[in-house]
Amino acid sequence: MNEMKILIRGFGTVGQEVARVLDKKRNVFKDKFGLKFDLVGVEDSKGSALSEDGLNIERLLSTKKKTGSIKEKGDKLGINEINYDLLIECTPTNIKDGEPGLSNILNALKDGNDVITSNKGPLALKWNKLAKTAEKNNAKLKFEATVGGAIPIINLAENSLASNKISSIIGILNGTCNYILTRMAAESLPYEHVLNEAQDLGIAESDPTYDVEGIDTALKMVIIANSILGAEASYQDVDIKGIKEITTESLELAEEKNKTIKLLGKADKEKIEVEPRMVPKDHPLSVGGTLNIATLETDLAGEITVTGKGAGASETASSVISDLIEIWKERN
Amino acid sequence: MNEMKILIRGFGTVGQEVARVLDKKRNVFKDKFGLKFDLVGVEDSKGSALSEDGLNIERLLSTKKKTGSIKEKGDKLGINEINYDLLIECTPTNIKDGEPGLSNILNALKDGNDVITSNKGPLALKWNKLAKTAEKNNAKLKFEATVGGAIPIINLAENSLASNKISSIIGILNGTCNYILTRMAAESLPYEHVLNEAQDLGIAESDPTYDVEGIDTALKMVIIANSILGAEASYQDVDIKGIKEITTESLELAEEKNKTIKLLGKADKEKIEVEPRMVPKDHPLSVGGTLNIATLETDLAGEITVTGKGAGASETASSVISDLIEIWKERN
The missing domain is CATH 3.40.50.720 (NAD(P)-binding Rossmann-like Domain)
Structure with missing residues (x-):
């Protein structure tokens, strides 16, 4: 050409x-x-x-x-x-x-x-x-x-880690949810309050359904699972749970155990799930704000994690x- | 072929x-x-x-x-x-x-x-x-x-982030030093004690000079700076300070500020440095154990960070x- x-x-x-x-x-x-x-x-x-x-x-x-x-x-x-x-x-x-x-x-x-x-x-x-x-x-x-x-997940798997078999992927792929959960945990503020704040800042859309119900994360996990793991899945196959029911109480309970709650997407060749999960605060997946992160489990290179801005x-x-x-x- | x-x-x-x-x-x-x-x-x-x-x-x-x-x-x-x-x-x-x-x-x-x-x-x-x-x-x-x-730093910069201009790179590129500092901080144990432990575990070599004096990190930073930033530097150009003089007291002082000490390599087109630095505990660079990590500062994608096993x-x-x-x- x-x-x-x-x-x-x-x-x-x-x-x-x-x-x-x-x-x-x-x-x-x-x-x-x-x-x-x-x-x-x-x-x-x-x-x-x-x-x-x-x-x-x-x-x-x-x-x-x-x-x-x-x-x-x-x-x-x-x-x-x-x-x-x-x-x-x-x-x-x-x-x-x-x-x-x-x-x-x-x-x-x-x-x-x-x-x-x-x-x-x-x-x-x-x-x-x-x-x-x-x-x-x-x-x-x-x-x-x-x-x-901005995070190169597909390219990382296909090129940089080409010698590896990748067995599973876990990550935080929605910056809006991550922002809301991070602020709720840091300030002990209820979901609706932080959602409004996020909307004022332009981080959440006026109709936040797509983000907060986990749909956006699910779509991304399907694409990741199909292209990297050969999963042949469709959006309808994903078990999805969003963040709307997370309470300040549950975040405080997590805090007592030195953990926090994140909306995680998980995929292996058999199953794709999106749900809020407890993550130890010193775990690599515990990134705050609007950051996105993905960890690829590989056979030769072990766990490779990549972090960066998920939108913009x-x-x-x-x-x-x-x-x-x-x-x-x-x-x- | x-x-x-x-x-x-x-x-x-x-x-x-x-x-x-x-x-x-x-x-x-x-x-x-x-x-x-x-x-x-x-x-x-x-x-x-x-x-x-x-x-x-x-x-x-x-x-x-x-x-x-x-x-x-x-x-x-x-x-x-x-x-x-x-x-x-x-x-x-x-x-x-x-x-x-x-x-x-x-x-x-x-x-x-x-x-x-x-x-x-x-x-x-x-x-x-x-x-x-x-x-x-x-x-x-x-x-x-x-x-x-195992971490794809060069490939990440050259391929996955090909559209970006990369202005600086900062990271922890020596697993032995990271292990020693992590253990010293967690257990309030002196350098020599943890070094011996690391040697017993096969994490540090019997002559640890190359790792603990920051030489290994410096070599890696030179390679990164030359290939990614076009720095045309040589190993002799690097300001190097290792971890041998880090005391439990300084780690405790860092802890009081919710920080920890890491041996960081830093490079931009003008300067390459290796030295122990305070890092906030909730900062992405604060990874523990023998993990390695690198953050690339880019013009389009912002900061992209990649973490994984640095040796093996x-x-x-x-x-x-x-x-x-x-x-x-x-x-x-």
Whole structure:
């Protein structure tokens, strides 16, 4: 590949940050990896901007900021006619049917195009179909950004620990829950109070269901279990318990035993679980605030643990673009 | 490359474990990565065993165990005549002149052969020469095993976090020191007492100088700073302070502030330091026992921390063979 033609579908916070970083680091990536690229198309919920010669990213971001969309009048090409090598799929997660991400990804893979996604829905619902479609069409499908934000869990398992058999994974993969439990424990404050605080700070969403009921963690664990452990699981297979029923009393009881309560995701090849569990305070999994963490149990390297920020536009872009660089290396 | 011809120089604990794991996982690696290999030569301090058609690894390990060497009588080829693709260099670290590892590695690179090493000496003394020789001859030089045992620090920076600029690295990279400080703090025992205990347990060597004076940590930090930060430093450039003068009193004082003392290595592009420092007990760097840990400060992903076992034959083999798989992928 002389030059990578990139299409971004979904141009919210993550999509925009990916474009911004790609543009800002264009010369660094060219010098370091020989990477040359053009952003040939962007689609948001209102329309698309397309150019076979490459869009001006700075102008695109500025238009999006001013008008709320990147839609350009009089596009000669439809999004399905544009010629590209890599789809970066950043539409929002939908756990009912995975759309529109699922169709976006499948269409790209069927045409033999590589895909990077930050969208958990399609992978947690239709892993087998996606993996098989990618394999059949000799297309690459990468998704580090879907699990643990900036933390490289998938890449760690597949590359850095390639010599190992990984038997299980345990982790804290939702920063909102971790923030709420950390604050509840530190200040002896009730759940509702801390949730409100988290919402004021922008750490929890106005409808926090998806996070606090453990759904987000479950989706991530399914993706991890399927890709790293070969589990062939779907979101429906996960036993899920969230944090809404955790009381200050139970946290105080844990404290007396020098423990704390964390919402843990656990997966081995047979079973995926999400539930609040007691963790000794000096245990590596006892990280506070909005941090995420994952421990991989391996046969040669023992337990390898990785910690970092689990969310944020820049952190998610870090994973998306690291995947992009890997695809560039593999294709060249 | 149809088949990777491997030469192992240095056949102590690490070299043997690498051979053992390669043999045991031969079919797994073939199925998973298409990796095919022959071990065409092994050299220990007493001699060598060579075979262009591939040595029988099981027999080789059994011979080594029984006789203390793998030297075979009547080898028709000398070690310099054998045809190979990859040198795995596992001779012991020598910080005076890096030999015999330095010459072993340079000779391999000059012939355009790839090299993986677990030997810190050559890299910490002659980084520039080695990096340039590799580049000039289009040969790959990988060395994950030299820093942090099982923990993938180099690979994490180069691949998983490829989109990031890494500005500094801080970590605990010597398990012996970490064990001694952890035990001293937990039991209020003096340095000499805990050192003896560590020696009895095989955690500290009979001559512990290399570990307790911070030399081992310094070598690792030089390798990390050069390869990840582009520092062009040498071992002589490091400010080193070890742990021999840490008293139980200073640990108790730290404890009063809810802190503990750790031997930390720190590197940015300008400066590399190794010294004991106070760390808050709830800080991610406050890991106990023989664990190693490294935190990478990045521009996009924030702080990414990785923890695991820093030593051990199986852990070191994990890193060596993960590097081997990466080279195989890059060459195919």
